[in-house]
Every structure is written in C-alpha cells, then in structure tokens.
C-alpha cells in the first residue's frame with residue numbers, strides 16, 4: 001500500500017506480524033498477496049493451539065526446535081503457487097476471509113430496500129469490485145478527470161492544487177500528510193508531513209549496488225514502461241517516461257531515511273509551525289495545498305524528514321514540468337492498478353510487486369483482493385458485521401483475563417530485574433499500570449453515513465472511500481485524542497502496541513484457534529496467545545517504546561545509567577540477529593529488527609512467568625503428560641507452532657531487507673536459544689544448538 005495518509009499515523013505503531021494488516025506493514029511487503037491453500041482453507045474445528053500431529057519426532061528438539069514443532073505442518077501444507085508465504089497466520093486469515101466473503105456476498109445479493117446503510121455500502125462496493133466486465137469496458141475513463149487535471153498543468157506553480165487532489169484520493173506522490181499526536185504533548189493532535197513518493201518498497205532499493213538490486217531496478221523501470229504503454233503511450237515515449245520516474249524517485253529516495261533510521265522516533269521528530277515550513281518550501285505554495293485538503297494553514301506541525309522536504313523543494317525548482325507530470329501520472333495509475341482498473345493493469349501490477357519482488361507464481365483470486373480492499377477501506381462497516389457473527393462475548397472476557405495475568409507477571413518481573421535501579425523501576429511500573437487493554441473491536445464504530453458507494457462504479461468507490469478516510473484522519477487535528485480508535489480491522493490476524501497512546505490492541509481475528517481456544521489447556525494458550533500479549537506489552541519497553549512515557553509523550557524517563565545498561569543488553573540481541581544469513585548474501589538487520597526481537601523474547605518470558613503462576617495456583621502436576629508431553633513442553637511447542645510458515649526465497653529477501661520482523665524460523669529458535677528454561681524442559685545439553693552459550697536478556 002502506498003497511501004499518502006498512511007505513513008504519518010502508522011509510523012510509531014508496532015505490530016505482531018508482517019503478515020496481515022496493511023496498516024501494520026512497511027509498504028511493499030507481502031500484504032497484497034495472502035492466499036488460500038490450494039486444497040481449501042482449514043475449518044476452525046481442525047485448528048488447534050497445541051497440535052501433536054504437527055510434530056516431527058525424527059528431529060531432535062534440542063537441535064532445531066522449529067523443525068521439530070512444525071515439520072509435520074510443512075509436510076501437510078506445501079506452499080501454494082499463489083502464495084509468497086503461507087503459515088498458520090495465513091491459515092486463520094483465510095478462514096476469516098471466507099467469513100467476510102459470506103457477509104459480502106449476502107450484502108451484495110440482498111434486496112436493496114432490505115439492507116442497512118452499511119450493508120448497502122459493503123455489498124455494492126463488493127459487487128462493483130467483482131464486476132470485471134464493466135471495469136474492463138470502462139478502461140481508464142473513470143480516471144480521466146484526474147488525468148486531465150495533471151495534463152492541464154502549465155508550471156510547477158500548479159502543483160499544490162493538483163497534488164492536494166491526488167493525496168485526497170490516496171495517491172502516494174512526493175510526500176504524505178496526516179494527523180498524529182504531537183511527540184512532545186500526546187494530548188494534542190497536529191499535522192505530520194512525511195517522506196514518500198516511491199514506487200519501490202523503500203529507499204535502499206534505489207541505492208544498493210549489488211547485482212540483484214540493479215536487476216530489480218531495471219525490472220521496475222520496465223514495469224513502469226509497460227503501465228504507460230497500457231495507458232496508451234507510444235513505446236518510445238513510455239520508455240523515456242519510465243526513466244524519468246526512476247530519476248525523480250531516486251532523488252527522493254536518497255533524501256529519505258532508511259527503514260532502520262525511521263525506527264528511532266527522535267529521527268522523525270522535528271517540530272515546527274506551518275508558516276516556517278511554508279517558507280522553506282519556496283517552490284510549493286503550501287497555502288494552496290492545505291486549502292484544498294482542508295488541513296490547518298497555521299499552527300504546530302511535525303516535519304518528519306526535513307532533508308527530504310528540502311530535496312522535494314529542490315526537485316520542483318529544477319525539473320521541467322513535463323517530467324513532474326509524468327511522475328504524477330505514474331503514481332495515479334499505480335494507486336488504482338489493483339482492482340479498479342482493467343485486468344491488464346491488475347496483471348502487470350501483480351507481475352512486478354508479487355511475482356518479481358516476492359516470488360508468487362499465481363495471482364490470488366479476485367474475491368479475496370476485493371474483500372481485502374473493503375476490510376481496509378471500509379474497516380468498521382465490514383468489521384461490525386464480522387464481530388456480530390463470529391466473535392462471542394465470552395472470548396473477549398477470557399482474552400482480557402489472560403492480558404491482566406500477563407501484566408501482573410510483568411509487574412513482578414520488574415521488581416526482580418537486577419540491572420535496573422529502583423528509580424527507573426518505579427517509572428516503568430507507572431507506565432505498565434497505565435497501559436490500556438483493547439480487546440476484539442472498537443467500542444464506538446466509525447460512521448460512514450457521508451460516504452457514497454455506487455454499484456457499478458468500482459474506481460469511483462475506491463476513490464471516495466480513500467477520500468473519506470483521508471478527510472476523517474485530517475479532521476482529527478486540533479481535537480481531543482480518541483484512544484478508543486483502532487488502526488487495524490476486527491478480522492485482522494495481528495496485534496499491535498501504540499506507544500503514543502500506550503495501549504495494546506488484540507482484534508477479534510486473532511483471538512481464535514490456532515492461537516487461542518477455551519477448549520485447550522492453559523499451557524497451550526499461554527505459550528501461544530500469552531506470548532503475543534507479552535509481545536505487545538514488551539513493545540512499550542523496547543528500544544522505541546521505552547522512549548515514550550506513560551502518557552505517550554516522547555520523553556526520557558530513564559536514569560542515564562539504566563539507559564546505558566539497557567543499550568548494552570540490547571546490543572547483545574543486535575549482534576545475535578546480525579549474524580543470521582536469511583538468504584545467501586543477505587543477513588538480517590539486527591538494528592532494524594531489534595524492537596520485534598526484544599518483544600518476542602520479553603513477551604515469551606512474561607507468558608512463561610504468568611503461566612507458572614497459574615499452574616502453581618491450580619496445583620498442576622508438572623509431570624503429567626498429555627499427548628505425550630509435559631505441561632511445560634506443551635507451552636514451548638505451542639509457542640513454536642504459531643510460527644510454522646513456508647516462505648519463498650524472494651519474499652524472504654524482501655522481508656530481510658525491509659521488515660522489522662525476523663523470519664519465523666528465528667522468531668522461534670533464536671528466541672528459545674536465549675531462554676535456559678526452555679533447555680531445561682527438553683533436557684538439552686549445554687552444547688546443543690538450541691542452547692546459547694551467552695544468552696541475551698533484556699526484560
């Protein structure tokens with residue numbers, strides 16, 4: 001996803017996986033392509049949190065615990081041709097998507113006058129998105145007003161108004177704007193201006209010089225060329241224009257922060273006011289721009305990447321208007337190529353982003369992609385129907401109970417940290433006690449009554465839905481913060497921590513088997529869902545989250561000494577993950593993945609402590625085997641089995657280079673290597689591969 005409105009509001013949120021929600025992802029990863037297993041998705045009744053049939057006993061658990069726990073699953077679940085990665089998260093997401101399909105098909109086929117306003121919207125959006133005959137017949141016509149606006153530009157002086165319109169409808173040209181809480185004062189919502197404008201996944205794709213990266217850039221230019229040809233340009237012109245796009249994007253990329261630099265909120269915190277920002281942008285009349293999008297024309301704002309905006313200004317000063325128009329036209333077509341334009345665009349778009357960059361061999365079925373758009377663009381309208389049908393209230397209560405148990409475990413654990421001073425401990429606890437737990441779905445649903453969805457107008461629907469969301473986001477500026485708002489939809493199989501709101505969020509979508517089940521024992525549930533809750537909670541105290549105080553302000557609450565101790569301990573993990581070669585020639589980035597790795601290790605540790613307390617209170621017989629394993633062994637196996645995933649090498653490469661999550665194999669083995677308690681459960685010797693000689697530990 002390359003929505004202009006995305007980056008500012010999403011920058012700080014830390015998610016559990018790279019898999020499910022567009023809002024949780026680094027742009028350009030696998031979100032677009034999550035598909036069903038060839039033989040059909042699993043039924044809910046088949047999915048178990050602890051599943052002994054997935055274990056391969058021929059593998060020594062002390063040598064490779066991931067293979068031991070998951071090899072049976074791998075054998076049963078070969079990677080389908082339309083998948084770039086397929087794991088247990090995908091399995092559940094596919095099941096959820098089938099449920100969405102049923103809701104959408106019913107809404108699409110119901111009698112018009114029998115539908116609720118939301119049913120009309122999701123039903124007609126779905127029917128229009130599925131109607132390829134109409135979409136193919138219309139061609140580029142629905143985009144013509146926007147194309148004409150670009151074509152009519154006489155000089156860069158016309159850019160502010162044209163770009164404003166493009167941003168309103170979700171076109172990610174040049175930069176992004178949105179609302180976010182002020183880093184210095186989390187009670188205030190202000191404008192955030194962010195770097196953007198790239199068609200490749202992130203800035204380093206434009207700068208790396210290895211053979212593979214050079215080839216990918218050539219393939220990208222070829223993709224842009226083909227899209228221009230499909231839009232009706234003569235061959236020679238399209239080839240030249242594609243080079244223009246690469247040249248402009250390369251300049252933007254070089255002035256942008258790397259994905260690793262973006263993880264440090266200090267690098268993104270440059271408070272200024274709109275008048276000063278406008279003055280610096282000497283070749284862009286900001287007043288005209290904000291006037292169109294109805295954003296504030298004065299007041300506080302954050303210029304997230306000043307170096308980027310200086311380069312944007314320089315590009316406007318020295319680039320012929322025809323080249324700017326070419327660049328805008330590309331981003332416009334690109335933003336709608338998915339399902340709203342004729343299938344030839346859709347195919348070419350898939351070919352570059354999913355096949356070339358991520359290795360998919362087959363495009364996912366259209367209904368899934370349409371359901372995905374609605375899940376993202378009409379989040380609460382569809383989510384409300386989903387929750388009513390598929391999320392029993394009891395689930396919410398038992399997830400909440402477990403969350404409280406994990407928080408109590410963290411409280412006790414902080415007491416016992418031998419490296420932290422009493423002063424910092426008190427602050428940490430203060431922050432912990434302020435964390436807000438959000439389970440399942442929002443208490444207040446978004447109101448879509450002003451959004452018009454028209455049957456037969458696929459592109460117009462997408463345009464208006466994006467425009468609606470863009471305006472909704474900007475309208476938050478200057479208003480009180482709504483901490484009840486969610487960043488991901490209820491059916492999403494993911495979770496996140498929001499450091500500026502200090503809350504943890506677990507949507508209904510993940511609170512079911514194979515991650516959570518009241519039919520299974522506590523060992524399995526704590527190993528799996530418990531570790532997820534612990535993961536999100538630990539994000540509040542990882543290298544990024546620890547820089548925010550209990551109220552969500554970017555404010556240091558650590559003593560200097562404790563800060564240094566934290567950094568030294570974190571460095572152990574940076575080294576541990578830097579050493580891992582994900583695909584030949586590409587190592588994991590220990591700094592980029594640090595926050596997630598800290599959350600994985602800390603989260604599993606908290607789940608373990610909480611479960612031990614629970615087991616003790618219940619006088620659980622720790623030697624009593626079930627399905628052949630003791631309770632503690634079941635805890636670790638359930639943890640590992642949530643990560644059973646097959647991944648294509650192309651996708652693995654993209655993930656290692658762009659994503660803050662380590663591949664699932666290391667989220668299992670590397671984490672467990674740092675926990676001597678695991679080794680004890682399986683009686684692993686000190687020389688075993690699953691035992692680290694110098695385990696890392698922060699929380």
Ligand SMILES: [Zn+2]
Nearest residue numbers: 014015016599
């Ligand atoms: Zn995370």
